[in-house]
Amino acid sequence: MDSGRPRRRLWHVEGARTLRSVRGATIIAxxxxxxxxxxxxxxxxxxxxxxxxxxxxxxxxxGLQIFMGNANVANLAHPGFMGLxxxxxxxxxxxxxxxxxxxxxxxxGLGEVQLGVVSSFVAAVSITGIxxxxxxxxxxxxxxxxxxxxxxAILVIIHGVFVHWVDLFRGTQAFYGIPKVAGxxxxxxxxxxxxxxxxxxxxxxxxxxxxxxxTNMLAAEAMGVNIRALRLxxxxxxxxxxxxxxxxxxxxxxxxxxxxFYFHAAFLTxxxxxxxxxxxxxxxxxxxxxxxxxxxxxxxxESGPVILGAQLPxxxxxxxxxxxxxxxxxxxxxxDGLMGGLELxxxxxxxxxxxxxxx
Amino acid sequence: xxxxxxxxxxNFGGVYAVREVSLECQxxxxxxxxxxxxxxxxxxxxxxxxxxxSDSGTxxxxxxxxxxxxxxxRAYAGVxxxxxxxxxxxxxxxxxxxxxxxxxxxxxxxxxxxxxxxDRLLDQMDLLEMADRPAPNLPYGYQRRLxxxxxxxxxxxxLLLDEPAAGMNRLESTAxxxxxRFIRDEHGCGIxxxxxxxxxxxxxxxxIAVLHMGELIALGTPEEMRNDPRVIEVYIGAQDNxxxxxxxxxRPSPSDGETTVERPT
Ligand SMILES: Nc1ncnc2c1ncn2[C@@H]1O[C@H](COP(=O)(O)OP(=O)(O)OP(=O)(O)O)[C@@H](O)[C@H]1O
Ligand SMILES: [Mg+2]
Numbered sequence: 001m002d003s004g005r006p007r008r009r010l011w012h013v014e015g016a017r018t019l020r021s022v023r024g025a026t027i028i029a030x031x032x033x034x035x036x037x038x039x040x041x042x043x044x045x046x047x048x049x050x051x052x053x054x055x056x057x058x059x060x061x062x063g064l065q066i067f068m069g070n071a072n073v074a075n076l077a078h079p080g081f082m083g084l085x086x087x088x089x090x091x092x093x094x095x096x097x098x099x100x101x102x103x104x105x106x107x108x109g110l111g112e113v114q115l116g117v118v119s120s121f122v123a124a125v126s127i128t129g130i131x132x133x134x135x136x137x138x139x140x141x142x143x144x145x146x147x148x149x150x151x152x153a154i155l156v157i158i159h160g161v162f163v164h165w166v167d168l169f170r171g172t173q174a175f176y177g178i179p180k181v182a183g184x185x186x187x188x189x190x191x192x193x194x195x196x197x198x199x200x201x202x203x204x205x206x207x208x209x210x211x212x213x214x215t216n217m218l219a220a221e222a223m224g225v226n227i228r229a230l231r232l233x234x235x236x237x238x239x240x241x242x243x244x245x246x247x248x249x250x251x252x253x254x255x256x257x258x259x260x261f262y263f264h265a266a267f268l269t270x271x272x273x274x275x276x277x278x279x280x281x282x283x284x285x286x287x288x289x290x291x292x293x294x295x296x297x298x299x300x301x302e303s304g305p306v307i308l309g310a311q312l313p314x315x316x317x318x319x320x321x322x323x324x325x326x327x328x329x330x331x332x333x334x335x336d337g338l339m340g341g342l343e344l345x346x347x348x349x350x351x352x353x354x355x356x357x358x359x
Numbered sequence: 360x361x362x363x364x365x366x367x368x369x370n371f372g373g374v375y376a377v378r379e380v381s382l383e384c385q386x387x388x389x390x391x392x393x394x395x396x397x398x399x400x401x402x403x404x405x406x407x408x409x410x411x412x413s414d415s416g417t418x419x420x421x422x423x424x425x426x427x428x429x430x431x432x433r434a435y436a437g438v439x440x441x442x443x444x445x446x447x448x449x450x451x452x453x454x455x456x457x458x459x460x461x462x463x464x465x466x467x468x469x470x471x472x473x474x475x476x477x478d479r480l481l482d483q484m485d486l487l488e489m490a491d492r493p494a495p496n497l498p499y500g501y502q503r504r505l506x507x508x509x510x511x512x513x514x515x516x517x518l519l520l521d522e523p524a525a526g527m528n529r530l531e532s533t534a535x536x537x538x539x540r541f542i543r544d545e546h547g548c549g550i551x552x553x554x555x556x557x558x559x560x561x562x563x564x565x566x567i568a569v570l571h572m573g574e575l576i577a578l579g580t581p582e583e584m585r586n587d588p589r590v591i592e593v594y595i596g597a598q599d600n601x602x603x604x605x606x607x608x609x610r611p612s613p614s615d616g617e618t619t620v621e622r623p624t
Contacts, residue, residue, distance in 0.1 A: 205462045212448040212459040219446035222408060224434035224463035224513060279450065341450050 024345035025199035029192035032285045036188050054292040055187035061269050061284040062198045063241030067234045069278040072214035076266045077151040080158030081239040083261030085246025088124035090178045098177035105167045125243045132239025140228040162258035175256040182251035198281045271323040277337025282344040360386040362517040367416030376402040378573040384549040391564030392553045398570040400553045409433045439515035441506035443522045447494040454490040460512035484508040500531040520552040524559045536563045
């Protein structure tokens with residue numbers, strides 16, 4: 001200040017503006033958590049399990065939104081980072097006795113290490129963030145299709161490491177014995193916090209500059225926007241959030257398998273993200289909610305339900321087909337997704353204004 | 360203190376878009392850049408701002424060589440521009456559009472802290488009432504003004520305007536003359552302005568450079584340009600080509616047709 005130079009305040013958002021973001025995030029979070037509360041109160045146990053899965057997917061989609069929604073670069077690597085979060089949490093948190101049988105030849109002396117639930121979570125998410133940063137350094141040098149193909153390669157490489165580094169990740173065999181400490185309450189709290197982070201990021205200076213570069217790269221550069229640096233920040237933050245989704249997944253299920261962090265997860269969450277609207281945090285909630293319900297209905301159909309006494313034949317593969325159809329339909333009919341770029345609070349404010357003017 | 364282009368050239372596939380052009384714009388000066396369609400005006404601006412690299416020649420800003428700097432670094436160094444085909448940030452509001460430039464360069468352009476604020480810039484360009492509207496919803500003329508406000512948020516020492524009056528009616532372009540003068544007085548920057556609207560150019564500029572087929576063919580006061588035989592020849596030629604012959608003008612907006620035909624007499 002004394003030197004006459006302004007301090008660098010990239011994260012700075014003015015008070016009123018921060019307040020507006022927090023208010024918006026609260027409304028979105030209330031919507032997302034409200035659905036879960038209803039299911040907790042009135043739902044059956046299997047519906048609660050579905051809700052937990054939906055929350056984990058929602059955190060993953062929010063991780064996707066932070067990078068893809070703001071930078072407008074299609075990303076397929078996110079399940080890889082989720083997998084890292086899940087596996088690393090498992091490796092740190094599994095009791096030593098179980099670990100001896102699971103990974104007797106664990107490298108780096110990890111066979112002797114057992115951390116608490118929270119420490120494991122923090123360590124796992126931090127390492128995921130570091131790996132995201134390293135991959136990000138390469139990624140931000142590319143743009144467009146090249147960048148997207150690199151994210152695909154990252155997914156394949158991470159999966160390859162899980163499957164082939166048997167000493168650490170057990171290869172194709174499941175990792176089990178992780179303390180099951182997370183329930184639906186944990187998921188709801190984590191979801192609310194991640195919604196807040198995603199919304200604050202979107203409305204921050206970095207978020208606004210990044211969104212500017214997404215609509216017009218040439219103009220953004222001419223206006224001094226450091227696109228690479230901002231993309232790197234978004235990529236790491238997104239990767240960390242995906243890692244959190246993975247850690248919670250491990251703490252809920254107690255068992256982890258590499259198959260869960262591959263193409264199926266990538267397409268499922270991508271379809272959710274695209275359906276809801278990539279540019280909107282609310283869109284993530286909407287997309288996850290709709291597709292989760294639809295997938296469950298389809299699961300009934302797939303197992304050949306009895307309708308009016310007639311046993312229908314099994315329809316395997318219907319779920320994947322639906323995801324494909326959703327992606328195609330949204331791309332053709334409403335490429336901005338259901339929410340467009342809007343957030344729930346903005347929609348509500350708009351209706352409120354119209355209603356007051358009308359009444 | 361000047362923005363200096365020295366002997367700069369650029370060719371696209373063997374055809375020179377800009378050829379050995381040397382030009383200087385002083386701080387506080389308003390310099391016009393005119394020439395028929397395809398003369399190389401926008402290309403010259405791209406060379407100055409680093410959007411495309413030059414084949415040879417140098418760009419100097421107050422004695423500092425810009426040649427190897429990226430467009431972003433040149434923005435920090437003090438060159439800001441607008442775009443001929445409007446390039447606003449679509450999904451952002453008017454205010455956010457300005458904010459992007461304002462915040463991106465804050466660290467590098469220390470003087471910003473002192474005087475300029477986003478609201479002030481919006482006010483100066485008559486955009487304050489529409490500050491919270493999405494940028495693409497603005498009327499065309501205001502979109503051009505927003506491009507200028509956004510460029511000014513970089514606190515530039517030199518401002519490059521690529522056809523700021525294109526698509527404006529007479530009333531709007533008259534208001535723009537005042538705005539450009541005001542910017543020069545208020546912000547003290549040197550301004551290079553390209554336009555086909557000769558009434559606008561003749562009114563606002565202190566000196567005018569004329570490009571033709573990539574080469575600088577004349578440079579002087581508006582009065583001198585009005586009477587320069589080569590300039591008249593080029594403009595009559597341009598009229599024959601674009602105005603009356605079958606060759607279609609590159610951008611068929613009505614005002615462009617009108618101004619290309621307007622003869623500097
Ligand atoms: N990226 C490019 N690739 C190939 N040729 C180009 C490129 N940019 C410009 N040119 C050519 O360079 C020449 C000069 O173009 P430029 O856009 O600089 O003209 P201008 O004076 O701005 O014209 P206008 O008044 O129509 O805007 C034209 O012949 C154009 O076709
Ligand atoms: Mg041009």
